[in-house]
Amino acid sequence: MAKPCGLMKPCHLVKPVSATRVSGRYLTHQKGLPSLPIPPLQQTCERYITALEPIVEVDELKHTKELLDDFQKAGGVGERLQSSLEKRASKSFQLSDEYCEHIEPLVLQNQLKYFFTSVCSETLPIEYLGGKPLCMNQYYEVLSSCRIPGLQKDSVVNHSKSSRPPKHITVVHNFQFFVLDVYNSDGTPLTSDQLCVQLERICSSSEQTNMEPVGILTTQHRDSWGKAYLNLIKDKINKKSVLAIQRSIFTLCLDGAMPRVSDETRRSSAAVQMLHGGGSQLNSGNRWFDKTLQFIVGEDGTCGANYEHAPAEGPPIVALIDHVVEYTGKPEMTRSPMVPLPMPQKLHFNITPEIKKDIEEAKHNMNILVDDLDMRVTVFGHFGKEVPKSHKMSPDAFIQVALQLAYYRMYQRCCATYESASLRMFRLGRTDTIRSASNASAAFVKAFDDPNKQKVDLMVKAVTAHRSYTNMAISGQAIDRHLLGLKLQALEENLSVPELFKDPAYGKALHYQLSTSQVPAKADCVMCFGPVVQNGYGVCYNPMKDHINFAVSSFNTCKETSAAQLAQAVEDALLDLRTLLEQTPRAKL
Numbered sequence: 001m002a003k004p005c006g007l008m009k010p011c012h013l014v015k016p017v018s019a020t021r022v023s024g025r026y027l028t029h030q031k032g033l034p035s036l037p038i039p040p041l042q043q044t045c046e047r048y049i050t051a052l053e054p055i056v057e058v059d060e061l062k063h064t065k066e067l068l069d070d071f072q073k074a075g076g077v078g079e080r081l082q083s084s085l086e087k088r089a090s091k092s093f094q095l096s097d098e099y100c101e102h103i104e105p106l107v108l109q110n111q112l113k114y115f116f117t118s119v120c121s122e123t124l125p126i127e128y129l130g131g132k133p134l135c136m137n138q139y140y141e142v143l144s145s146c147r148i149p150g151l152q153k154d155s156v157v158n159h160s161k162s163s164r165p166p167k168h169i170t171v172v173h174n175f176q177f178f179v180l181d182v183y184n185s186d187g188t189p190l191t192s193d194q195l196c197v198q199l200e201r202i203c204s205s206s207e208q209t210n211m212e213p214v215g216i217l218t219t220q221h222r223d224s225w226g227k228a229y230l231n232l233i234k235d236k237i238n239k240k241s242v243l244a245i246q247r248s249i250f251t252l253c254l255d256g257a258m259p260r261v262s263d264e265t266r267r268s269s270a271a272v273q274m275l276h277g278g279g280s281q282l283n284s285g286n287r288w289f290d291k292t293l294q295f296i297v298g299e300d301g302t303c304g305a306n307y308e309h310a311p312a313e314g315p316p317i318v319a320l321i322d323h324v325v326e327y328t329g330k331p332e333m334t335r336s337p338m339v340p341l342p343m344p345q346k347l348h349f350n351i352t353p354e355i356k357k358d359i360e361e362a363k364h365n366m367n368i369l370v371d372d373l374d375m376r377v378t379v380f381g382h383f384g385k386e387v388p389k390s391h392k393m394s395p396d397a398f399i400q401v402a403l404q405l406a407y408y409r410m411y412q413r414c415c416a417t418y419e420s421a422s423l424r425m426f427r428l429g430r431t432d433t434i435r436s437a438s439n440a441s442a443a444f445v446k447a448f449d450d451p452n453k454q455k456v457d458l459m460v461k462a463v464t465a466h467r468s469y470t471n472m473a474i475s476g477q478a479i480d481r482h483l484l485g486l487k488l489q490a491l492e493e494n495l496s497v498p499e500l501f502k503d504p505a506y507g508k509a510l511h512y513q514l515s516t517s518q519v520p521a522k523a524d525c526v527m528c529f530g531p532v533v534q535n536g537y538g539v540c541y542n543p544m545k546d547h548i549n550f551a552v553s554s555f556n557t558c559k560e561t562s563a564a565q566l567a568q569a570v571e572d573a574l575l576d577l578r579t580l581l582e583q584t585p586r587a588k589l
């Protein structure tokens with residue numbers, strides 16, 4: 001999920017999580033939420049064609065229409081799959097399964113946020129979107145949970161639901177892991193002073209800097225890590241250490257020094273420290289990337305977090321962080337008990353030659369990935385979400401239209417664009433896709449630099465179309481999860497994959513050269529992530545009242561992309577959109 005990296009919070013307190021967190025009120029709330037709907041087949045087919053129009057060629061579109069006619073004809077495979085899906089309608093599409101099937105390294109899938117230490121309350125207030133209550137489940141999946149590598153597929157374990165939930169965090173310093181109990185024997189959480197004492201004890205007993213970075217194994221491609229994992233936990237001591245990390249409430253990474261950078265690149269450099277740790281020579285081994293939540297504190301006070309995406313989206317993580325930022329700003333009222341604290345327990349690893357080989361391979365691959373990622377964190381300081389609002393426009397739609405304009409100006413074409421839409425109005429809902437490249441946005445961006453065109457009407461239409469797609473997506477009527485569900489259903493029923501899903505246009509539709517996400521936060525921060533395709537961009541943003549924080553990423557090995565250029569093009573596009581609005585009498589909008 002990058003933020004104005006200026007957010008360097010002093011490391012202090014942690015209010016640990018209560019063990020039993022599933023209250024009756026929470027269950028009643030969850031039960032009252034609707035389950036995810038299955039959209040009508042014909043509606044999805046029609047919307048799919050419309051979504052393809054701005055991104056595929058005319059002859060490709062014609063071919064897809066033929067495939068769709070065949071797919072949805074009476075008695076055809078589409079009908080059969082739709083009816084199977086409807087039978088399962090009470091179950092949600094398991095997006096976490098989709099995440100768990102990814103074999104790419106977790107590192108760039110993960111997200112970042114500046115900050116320091118974690119808190120969660122056991123009965124969180126229910127959140128609302130447009131007056132509708134949201135599913136709160138993701139909040140309860142973030143702590144004490146971990147992704148476990150598998151040979152075929154990964155899984156996620158959540159130890160907070162066990163009869164004896166964990167009472168410790170893991171701390172990693174100089175690649176060495178420690179178990180730190182964060183509760184006193186009387187059940188009260190450690191105070192910030194007690195935590196400082198314990199962290200100092202950890203630091204002084206892990207000064208050795210030539211330790212094997214076992215944690216770097218978690219950066220590997222998932223299939224390699226799945227094999228290396230079995231190898232690692234063959235040893236009983238290793239298995240016990242790994243379990244302690246997996247069970248812990250979260251991981252706190254006390255990082256070694258990062259290279260000094262100029263003020264100009266400080267934000268971007270902090271972002272990559274959170275996202276991948278800077279490579280095997282720096283802090284990439286000072287992590288356990290399978291852990292759902294890792295808080296990271298640099299030697300220079302830079303702080304943030306990294307999270308593993310399978311159990312939750314960015315907004316609950318950011319809400320947690322906002323809560324912590326607010327909490328840590330208040331003075332601590334509790335006095336530290338005068339009882340001696342047990343020494344944090346070091347976790348040992350026996351490194352066999354085979355494990356050593358796996359570590360070396362992971363270091364090599366990680367360094368390639370680190371060298372390849374270009375991350376630019378910028379603050380668009382000219383205006384924030386109040387400007388679009390004052391023109392009666394959705395700020396998110398305004399930013400997405402600016403992104404379309406920026407991309408079009410760089411490439412003279414539109415590309416498949418992903419924006420995450422929350423499905424949390426539904427029980428256990430995760431996300432669907434807002435396809436930001438629409439016919440309306442295409443008409444606008446093509447007209448924008450043509451002095452003879454009436455642009456403002458086209459802009460209003462593009463912004464309105466985006467907001468309509470958003471409304472459709474958050475109410476469970478978008479196309480992507482439905483199409484995925486139909487495809488997975490075919491596989492489950494051992495049917496051959498319908499031609500529709502082998503169509504090059506479907507491949508284009510899923511080749512997101514712009515993968516974007518708004519993660520709003522009260523704290524002045526931004527999340528970041530890598531591109532999802534080799535020749536694409538990752539763009540995350542946090543629109544604040546009077547500025548917008550952006551994190552734009554691309555791969556250095558792709559000659560056609562440049563994070564810096566796109567970041568600049570987005571800034572220009574935002575300014576141009578504002579100018580266009582200012583030149584137009586408000587009554588016309």
Ligand code: COA
Nearest residue numbers: 313314315389392393394395396397420421422470517518
């Ligand atoms: N005129 C005036 N104000 C408007 C407006 C209009 N036409 N349209 C919207 N606004 C206001 C809203 O009321 C809101 O006000 P607030 O700042 O007081 O809350 C603000 O502008 C923002 O609205 P908008 O920009 O339209 O965005 P949104 O908050 O509705 O969010 C999504 C849109 C798509 C980001 C959101 O629905 C969503 O799904 N978020 C989750 C994304 C996610 O999961 N990301 C993480 C993936 S890891």
